[in-house]
Amino acid sequence: xxxxxxxxxxxxxxxxxxxxxxxxxxxxxxxxxxxxxxxxxxxxxxxxxxxxxxxxxxxxxxxxxxxxxxxxxxxxxxxxxxxxxxxxxxxxxxxxxxxxxxxxxxxxxxxxxxxxxxxxxxxxxxxxxxxxxxxxxxxxxxxxxxxxxxxxxxxxxxxxxxxxxxxxxxxxxxxxxxxxxxxxxxxxxxxxxxxxxxxxxxxxxxxxxxxxxxxxxxxxxxxxxxxxxxxxxxxxxxxxxxxxxxxx
Amino acid sequence: xxxxxxxxxxxxxxxxxxxxxxxxxxxxxxxxxxxxxxxxxxxxxxxxxxxxxxxxxxxxxxxxxxxxxxxxxxxxxxxxxxxxxxxxxxxxxxxxxxxxxxxxxxxxxxxxxxxxxxxxxxxxxxxxxxxxxxxxxxxxxxxxxxxxxxxxxxxxxxxxxxxxxxxxxxxxxxxxxxxxxxxxxxxxxxxxxxxxxxxxxxxxxxxxxxxxxxxxxxxxxxxxxxxxxxxxxxxxxxxxxxxxxxxxxxxxxxxxxxxxxxxxxxx
Ligand SMILES: Nc1ncnc2c1ncn2[C@@H]1O[C@H](COP(=O)(O)OP(=O)(O)O)[C@@H](O)[C@H]1O
Ligand SMILES: [Mg+2]
Numbered sequence: 001x002x003x004x005x006x007x008x009x010x011x012x013x014x015x016x017x018x019x020x021x022x023x024x025x026x027x028x029x030x031x032x033x034x035x036x037x038x039x040x041x042x043x044x045x046x047x048x049x050x051x052x053x054x055x056x057x058x059x060x061x062x063x064x065x066x067x068x069x070x071x072x073x074x075x076x077x078x079x080x081x082x083x084x085x086x087x088x089x090x091x092x093x094x095x096x097x098x099x100x101x102x103x104x105x106x107x108x109x110x111x112x113x114x115x116x117x118x119x120x121x122x123x124x125x126x127x128x129x130x131x132x133x134x135x136x137x138x139x140x141x142x143x144x145x146x147x148x149x150x151x152x153x154x155x156x157x158x159x160x161x162x163x164x165x166x167x168x169x170x171x172x173x174x175x176x177x178x179x180x181x182x183x184x185x186x187x188x189x190x191x192x193x194x195x196x197x198x199x200x201x202x203x204x205x206x207x208x209x210x211x212x213x214x215x216x217x218x219x220x221x222x223x224x225x226x227x228x229x230x231x232x233x234x235x236x237x238x239x240x241x242x243x244x245x246x247x248x
Numbered sequence: 249x250x251x252x253x254x255x256x257x258x259x260x261x262x263x264x265x266x267x268x269x270x271x272x273x274x275x276x277x278x279x280x281x282x283x284x285x286x287x288x289x290x291x292x293x294x295x296x297x298x299x300x301x302x303x304x305x306x307x308x309x310x311x312x313x314x315x316x317x318x319x320x321x322x323x324x325x326x327x328x329x330x331x332x333x334x335x336x337x338x339x340x341x342x343x344x345x346x347x348x349x350x351x352x353x354x355x356x357x358x359x360x361x362x363x364x365x366x367x368x369x370x371x372x373x374x375x376x377x378x379x380x381x382x383x384x385x386x387x388x389x390x391x392x393x394x395x396x397x398x399x400x401x402x403x404x405x406x407x408x409x410x411x412x413x414x415x416x417x418x419x420x421x422x423x424x425x426x427x428x429x430x431x432x433x434x435x436x437x438x439x440x441x442x443x444x445x446x447x448x449x450x451x452x453x454x455x456x457x458x459x460x461x462x463x464x465x466x467x468x469x470x471x472x473x474x475x476x477x478x479x480x481x482x483x484x485x486x487x488x489x490x491x492x493x494x495x496x497x498x499x500x501x502x503x504x505x506x507x508x509x510x511x512x513x514x515x
Contacts, residue, residue: 006351014339017380083335090299091352092325248301 003093004101011072011105015112022113025068029060029117033124036183049185055216057121058209059182061114062144066202068113069145070173072106073152073239077159086248099153099240106149107142114141128213137212143228144205150235157242182206186218201231251310252277252404252436253298258307260293260460267293269460270307275404275438275453280430282451283440284484290460291440292332295408298438299329312403328353330397332408332440334389338382342373342392345381346399353400360399367395370425371418387413394422401429407439411446423450448480458488 015021037053044052079085088098115138128134155168179193180202189197197203208224211217217224253275260268268290275281283291296302298309300320309316312326336345346368350360368374371391381389390413397407405426411419427450429435441447447454448468455465464471464487468480475483 002351002354006348010337010340010344010348013344014337017339079337082338083331083333084337085335086301086331086333087335087337087349088352089301090324090327090329092321092354093352094321246301247303248296 003091003097004104007088007098007101008105008108011102011109015072015109022116025064025113026116026120028067029064030120032063033057033060033121037124050216053124054126054214055185055210056183057118057126058213059180059206060121061117061141061209062180062182062202062206063177064117065110065114065141065145065205066148066177067173069106069110069148070152070168072109073103073149073154074156074165074168075106076102076153076156077162077165080156080160080246080248081162085246089246089248095244096240099236099243103146103149103153103236103239106152107145110145110149111138111142114145129215133212137209140205140208140212140224140228143225143232144202144208147201147205147228147232147235150232150239154235154239154242157239157246176200176202179203180206181218201228204228250277251275252279252312253281253438254308254310255294255298256308258294258297258309259305260290260297260302261305267460268297268304271457271460271462272307273455273462273465275436278430278434278436280427280437280450280452281439282447282454283438283457284442284444284447284454285440285457286442289457291457292408294457295329295406295438295440299327299406300324326402327404327406328397328400328402329406330393330408330410332412334393336381336389336392336396339380341378341380342368342384343377345392346396349396350399353402355400363399367398368392370421371395387415390414391418394418398425398429401433401435404436404438405429407437409440409442411441411443426450444479444481444484454480456484456487463487 033053033056037056041052044050044055049055076085089095091098118137128137155164155172159165179196180200181197182202186194186197186203186207204219204224204227207217207219208221208228211221211224219227251274255274256272258268258271259266271294283294285291293302297304298311298316300316300323303317311323314322314326316323337348340348343364346364347360350364355363365374368377371394373388373392373395376384376388381392384392394410394414397405397410410422414422426437430437439451451468453465453467454471456463456471464474466474471480471483471487472478475486477483477486
């Protein structure tokens, strides 16, 4: 328990200390929100889909969560490079707990980042249709964050240097984001794309945000929860397994 | 007396290269044991295998009665280590690094607080306890690593070139602290060094390792009498001399490398 807590705390401290990381990772969602939200708004409305800004906001929250979560998982590569990883690997504690502490920390950080984006979109005029559901959204945000933090950590356990990092960002995170329905509605997609979207766990996360924030979803909250929970459990299991096999 | 470390036919290969070449040795409980050898001899690789963060290519390791392969968790509960390479979290402060270590190693809060203050004062970092480690110089980081390694009192303490980059005062301080720990709490100390005099002065038993092989082991006196020499340095040169002649690489290069090292060059 203490192990989990102290490693969780470490992630939080590191996050709060890197002001540039907090600010920097708000820039990208803001850009997407303004450029796409306002740029495509009229096209979206003409197509009879309603208010694009409102549609996009949950997607952008999902975007900031997946980026922050995977990044914090992947940060383990830095820990390996700069040596701190050794310190935890030789400690007389269960490696599963180390993994859980790190991942919970990364997930908490990503959830905070998601909340910041929620506040940001509210400043630009976004209104959840029912404020009472916001705590539930936060729980779903945490679940999505946990899923991708675990995925990041699992991948990082397999990489021993930074070179893989850019590859992951370009060939994993970007596709996960663009193919998730964060930017476009899921109904009426070409069959192939619709199929791919169903294999992207982020789709279910963003769907749940959309259901809870703007009452407009595709899969249903129960399905979203089930898929997210199962995939999270699988990634945590995989991550712990790979982590326990790390050699320096 | 019981052996707290038992190593048999330990081998580590990196591709074609054999870094540790079939070594066997024992360390007795409560002993101060030194691994003495030039850079690249395979000291750190051996320590990594003993401390479960690197899998051997072959051979067996028993530490405190536990098998390193099958019971790594039990092995990890038995030792502490100061690595040769940095292993601090640069974003945390000195105090936070110490505290995190104390929690990971289950040092009770009260003892943790006391010892952290004592150890940080002892390496002259108490005044800087709230600075992030990234602001520290190389020497300060090294001192912090040492202090952190001494925070808990395990059955075996591994120190991989602990004195590298330390000033003489801290070095002396550290050794007297360790000898005290060894006497009072029976902590077995296993350290590596490439400084002759350090091995001779501190260690009760020495194993000389070169090119991944243990070329001789025993007390400093035994090593000297076996080679009929007056200093450990001469003993070493005599022992490793044969190895050099067996190698196909240029003998003079190796000699030069040895010479550099014994004059106290680093890395
Ligand atoms: N991960 C690795 N991959 C390839 N070679 C390695 C690796 N680690 C160590 N070596 C090599 O093994 C040899 C022994 O290294 P090491 O154990 O660090 O020596 P020492 O600690 O005695 O100075 C060196 O030649 C080193 O280059
Ligand atoms: Mg070494």
